[in-house]
Amino acid sequence: MKLKLHVWRQKDRQSTGRMVAYDAPNVNPEMSFLEMLDVVNEELTGKGEDPIAFDHDCREGICGSCSMVINGTPHGPSKGTTVCQLHMRHFTDGQDVHIEPWRAKAFPVLQDLVVDRSAFDRIIQAGGFISVNSGSAQDANNLPVAKGDADQSMDAAACIGCGACVAACKNSAAMLFAAAKISHLGLLPQGQPERRRRAINMVKQMDLEGFGNCSNQYECEAVCPKEISVGFIARMNRDYLSSSIFSKETGSASKSED
């Protein structure tokens, strides 16, 4: 099948980009979206043009590298899938396909469809860890965890940090990401000692990075390839507010140099 692509092209971080139209005449419905772009890129390279830059790594939906907004929806039209797992059979012959990078002040475009997501790394560095030495693996059931908590924690831990939640949100808010990362540790016994500091610091870092605020439209949940529930955002709100009111933690966050 044939597609008409409209792709965001931007030389580097400083340049202003624009949408450029390309014909993709040889699209096989069995291709993944990224394979389709690979084919387009081969043709571009053959013509001596710069290939379209995009992030990818595992191509099996687990690393969170791939990141593009397709016709206005992060990761494209299939629910619960990353764009590397999206197949061309979901498109129709002759369709116009608009491909854009994640749009957020906190995710500056580096080139074409590649954005800098290190703001997420800094949110994790602010508290998304457990700083006790866990030693070697314990005997099974030494540290009881209620089944419900373990399940919920695993649901939150499914977050691959791709940033689709930010891309989908009209406010470029990172609430679903931060909530998932705060919750998967906060639900487990190992996460308790640092629970309050974690909530305060990660939220502080998130705000400092320039992500927006939640409007409770739940667009993030609708596009999340791991279908993480906005229930975790409510949980983060509880955690953050009770930590702010009842704990002595003052919080720290820092902006790194660009």
Added chain:
Amino acid sequence: MGWLRQTTDSSIGGKLIVAVTGLAMVGFVVAHLSGNLLVFGGPQAVNSYAEGLRKLGALLWVARIGLLVMATLHIVFAIKLNLANRAARPQAYAVKTYRRASFASRSMLLTGMALLGYILFHLAHFTFRATSPELAALGEYEVYQMIVLSFQQPLIAGLYIVSMLLLGLHLSHGVSSLFQTLGFNHPKYRSLVGSIGPILGVLLALGFSSIPAAVLFGLLK
């Protein structure tokens, strides 16, 4: 008090203030409607209710100042958050779609601003009676007469009805949304919480609009 400043400056703390002040105003709006509906009981009922309210004295002023503080905080924080939200997305998408966001949730700033305009007019109109000499000439507790005289003018009645529809729209998202902001989201109650905003919004819009509509159609005179 550094923690207080840090919390109110934060995204989640700012949302908390919008939600709590919004909830307080919802409480006021529900009470206000219950009082207003006394107009259907005739001049005696609503006028003596108005007189009773005025005679609360100091208590009335506590309520008024409280409401003023709530409204101010609500507006200041809502606008502050909204500006931050705009700054967070400097470059718009070429293709913009919504998947889940309701119409009401997308027009919160607009409906909110319209409500602010409405509230200012409403105060000038019924509280200060500054919009027409006819109203100013009425006795202090002749509230029934004031309502009827005003809403016999289709323009004023229409303005009130439209404003109350906007209030309903604002609350249809706002009331459901504030549960999430306050940290309440349980799978068992999710659909209930999702419906409570739209239900309350419709009930309030219908309840308030019934008064100008009744006058306009000659049921109250």
